[in-house]
Amino acid sequence: MIRFILADIKRMWAGAIVVVLLVALATALGVTVTLQERALRLGSARAADKFDLVVGAPGSETQLVLSSVFLQAAPLPLVSGDVLAKLAADPRVAWAAPIGFGDSFAGYPLVGTTRALISNTTTGFTEGRMFEKEGEAILGAAVNLPLGAEIKPMHGTAASGGETHAGVVYHVAGRLKPTGTPWDRAILVPLQAVWHVHGLGHAHEEGEHEEAGHDHADGDHDHDGEAQHAGEAAHAAEVAPATGETAANSATHAEEHHDDHDHHGTIDADAPIMEDYGTDAPGLPAILVKPKTIADAYRLRQAYRTGGTLAVFPGEVLTSLYSTLGDAKFVLSAVAAGSQALVAAALVLVTVTHVAQRRRQIGALRAFGAPRLSVFTIAWAELFLMVALGICLGFLIGLAAARLIADAFTGQSGIVLPVEFTGQDVRSFLGLLIVAAILAAVPALLAYRQSPAKALRS
Amino acid sequence: MLSLSVENLSVSFPGLDAPVLVIDDLKIAAGEHVAVTGGSGSGKSTFINMVTGLDRTASGNIFWNGQDIARLSEGARDRWRAEHVGLVMQDFHLFQGLSAVDNVLLPARLSRVADRAMTDRAHELLSSVGLSRPNQKIDTMSRGEMQRVAIARALLRRPGVVVADEPTASLDGASGEAVGKLLLEMAASAGSTLIVVSHDQTLIDRLDRRLTLAAGRIKTDTKAGERAQ
Ligand SMILES: Nc1ncnc2c1ncn2[C@@H]1O[C@H](COP(=O)(O)OP(=O)(O)O)[C@@H](O)[C@H]1O
Ligand SMILES: [Mg+2]
Numbered sequence: 001m002i003r004f005i006l007a008d009i010k011r012m013w014a015g016a017i018v019v020v021l022l023v024a025l026a027t028a029l030g031v032t033v034t035l036q037e038r039a040l041r042l043g044s045a046r047a048a049d050k051f052d053l054v055v056g057a058p059g060s061e062t063q064l065v066l067s068s069v070f071l072q073a074a075p076l077p078l079v080s081g082d083v084l085a086k087l088a089a090d091p092r093v094a095w096a097a098p099i100g101f102g103d104s105f106a107g108y109p110l111v112g113t114t115r116a117l118i119s120n121t122t123t124g125f126t127e128g129r130m131f132e133k134e135g136e137a138i139l140g141a142a143v144n145l146p147l148g149a150e151i152k153p154m155h156g157t158a159a160s161g162g163e164t165h166a167g168v169v170y171h172v173a174g175r176l177k178p179t180g181t182p183w184d185r186a187i188l189v190p191l192q193a194v195w196h197v198h199g200l201g202h203a204h205e206e207g208e209h210e211e212a213g214h215d216h217a218d219g220d221h222d223h224d225g226e227a228q229h230a231g232e233a234a235h236a237a238e239v240a241p242a243t244g245e246t247a248a249n250s251a252t253h254a255e256e257h258h259d260d261h262d263h264h265g266t267i268d269a270d271a272p273i274m275e276d277y278g279t280d281a282p283g284l285p286a287i288l289v290k291p292k293t294i295a296d297a298y299r300l301r302q303a304y305r306t307g308g309t310l311a312v313f314p315g316e317v318l319t320s321l322y323s324t325l326g327d328a329k330f331v332l333s334a335v336a337a338g339s340q341a342l343v344a345a346a347l348v349l350v351t352v353t354h355v356a357q358r359r360r361q362i363g364a365l366r367a368f369g370a371p372r373l374s375v376f377t378i379a380w381a382e383l384f385l386m387v388a389l390g391i392c393l394g395f396l397i398g399l400a401a402a403r404l405i406a407d408a409f410t411g412q413s414g415i416v417l418p419v420e421f422t423g424q425d426v427r428s429f430l431g432l433l434i435v436a437a438i439l440a441a442v443p444a445l446l447a448y449r450q451s452p453a454k455a456l457r458s
Numbered sequence: 459m460l461s462l463s464v465e466n467l468s469v470s471f472p473g474l475d476a477p478v479l480v481i482d483d484l485k486i487a488a489g490e491h492v493a494v495t496g497g498s499g500s501g502k503s504t505f506i507n508m509v510t511g512l513d514r515t516a517s518g519n520i521f522w523n524g525q526d527i528a529r530l531s532e533g534a535r536d537r538w539r540a541e542h543v544g545l546v547m548q549d550f551h552l553f554q555g556l557s558a559v560d561n562v563l564l565p566a567r568l569s570r571v572a573d574r575a576m577t578d579r580a581h582e583l584l585s586s587v588g589l590s591r592p593n594q595k596i597d598t599m600s601r602g603e604m605q606r607v608a609i610a611r612a613l614l615r616r617p618g619v620v621v622a623d624e625p626t627a628s629l630d631g632a633s634g635e636a637v638g639k640l641l642l643e644m645a646a647s648a649g650s651t652l653i654v655v656s657h658d659q660t661l662i663d664r665l666d667r668r669l670t671l672a673a674g675r676i677k678t679d680t681k682a683g684e685r686a687q
Contacts, residue, residue, distance in 0.1 A: 004564060007560075366536060367512055367547075368540075369536075369541075369615070370568035370569060451512070456547060456551065457503075
């Protein structure tokens with residue numbers, strides 16, 4: 001019987017392949033959408049995992065989370081520097097760390113922060129060590145640079161026509177283990193260095209300031225004059241000197257004083273890192289806070305939602321973001337369902353013609369002495385085999401597609417998307433097989449009921 | 459070897475005012491070789507369908523060795539036919555993609571009666587119908603060869619009756635004649651009763667008896683001896 005079914009399918013292989021592929025594609029579409037959506041949700045939630053509470057200046061909660069957790073380059077309003085000092089001294093706070101961003105190198109964002117943040121949000125180093133001096137940098141796991149590499153930061157990003165800071169060079173001291181977050185694509189430097197690059201926060205070490213020792217010319221970088229304004233605008237966001245000044249204000253400011261905004265600071269590569277920020281610290285785009293308890297977290301959020309600050313739980317912001325995106329997911333699912341319905345219709349058509357031909361031929365078997373049940377079984381098994389194969393293939397293609405998309409996404413954003421099947425997928429897989437089994441029984445039943453005389457008549 | 463007795467048979471199809479087949483009384487002796495002729499639409503295939511139990515009618519009796527197959531359930535008729543009837547049809551109804559011997563054995567395999575002995579018999583039958591390559595795929599065979607495979611299939615389970623509906627009509631002259639001759643020989647050597655629907659005069663002339671149908675009724679019924687005059 002098996003041999004007969006296989007021979008039969010082989011005989012009409014072109015039709016069989018069409019059926020299998022149609023089913024596979026329809027299935028793959030649904031599977032990809034489901035897997036991708038779930039992976040995105042899980043992946044971004046995991047990326048936000050270590051970010052209990054983020055404090056920034058009043059503005060968009062979503063943007064604060066996107067910039068701090070996902071390192072999305074965007075101008076953020078700045079929160080006054082004394083907020084950090086206040087948070088650090090708060091008894092409900094385990095640790096608080098500043099995050100400063102805006103510069104980039106070789107397409108990787110440069111993030112100024114503290115050793116406390118790095119050691120508390122990562123699992124250690126694959127090579128090298130933590131930065132110890134102002135001129136040292138450490139790399140996220142996905143940054144493709146060697147240990148000891150020289151990093152010359154650039155305003156904004158190369159894409160937005162950024163410009164190299166003359167004379168500023170960091171040396172890579174270590175590489176972190178992967179975290180599966182956008183921070184894997186970041187180059188982490190002491191926040192103090194970022195300030196110094198932009199001519200801020202020199203108060204702590206006035207007098208020890210040396211002449212710039214590392215004058216690496218920036219001649220190897222293109223200066224795209226047209227795009228320079230955009231670069232300046234982005235740049236302004238993280239270096240605006242005045243407390244409470246908004247990004248928009250800084251941007252205007254940057255345009256007006258465009259010329260003298262370049263290279264107004266440099267770093268002292270060998271200076272020790274000071275991470276006790278006083279109340280006179282420059283403005284900051286974001287502060288990551290680790291509360292001692294959950295109750296403290298809620299109290300802190302409450303306390304820092306007023307008076308020139310905004311405190312958010314990134315997890316919560318993401319959840320509300322998903323509910324907004326839920327509509328988008330619904331549209332996506334509707335598109336998928338629509339195309340699946342089309343495929344199903346095509347499938348019914350293919351099946352009907354297939355069965356019309358097969359019914360006669362298979363029904364004739366009865367005339368020659370095959371039992372009715374085997375006629376039913378053959379008709380059923382042939383169709384079920386093709387559809388089941390299509391479904392299996394569809395799940396594999398869907399998984400592969402979701403993985404490809406996820407990999408591309410990880411390459412761009414650093415967020416690792418956990419694309420994998422869960423119990424829910426196993427259930428829908430089995431459900432689909434059952435539906436296929438039932439649907440395949442319909443033409444089989446017709447073959448079963450057809451009179452052998454009719455089957456023979458041509 | 460089976461004998462046939464048809465009584466008061468009347469077959470009608472919905473939408474047709476006259477019955478397409480009416481047989482009040484017909485007897486075919488066991489081992490007899492009978493030709494059935496008649497114009498197109500005269501009811502020959504309907505007759506074949508009735509006596510082989512491929513189709514059923516509400517009125518009439520069809521006795522094979524005294525058993526009325528018109529009264530059997532559909533499943534029981536299928537089983538009876540599988541055991542007692544060897545069928546050869548005009549367009550073969552062989553299965554592409556399978557070899558000659560697999561085609562011969564397919565119905566028996568699906569009925570789970572194909573054993574070693576039957577497999578051996580399938581090979582013997584193929585060589586006695588003149589096919590030397592039992593594993594040749596049906597797709598690569600000529601029409602004459604295909605009908606030989608169909609004849610081997612019909613004879614596999616040593617049926618009491620072999621029934622053929624226009625077995626040579628879709629073959630060219632030479633191979634049609636060879637197939638007709640073969641069918642007779644095979645049925646004779648198996649001792650089966652034979653009923654052949656045909657327009658092929660040489661084939662008809664070789665048979666014991668000739669029934670002619672017209673408008674669903676038996677118009678003439680002649681024995682071989684009577685025909686000579
Ligand atoms: N299932 C059916 N429904 C309606 N009419 C039928 C059916 N089968 C056969 N007929 C009619 O019965 C008549 C006899 O058909 P058939 O026995 O096939 O003739 P033939 O002698 O050519 O084999 C024809 O007129 C045909 O149209
Ligand atoms: Mg006919």
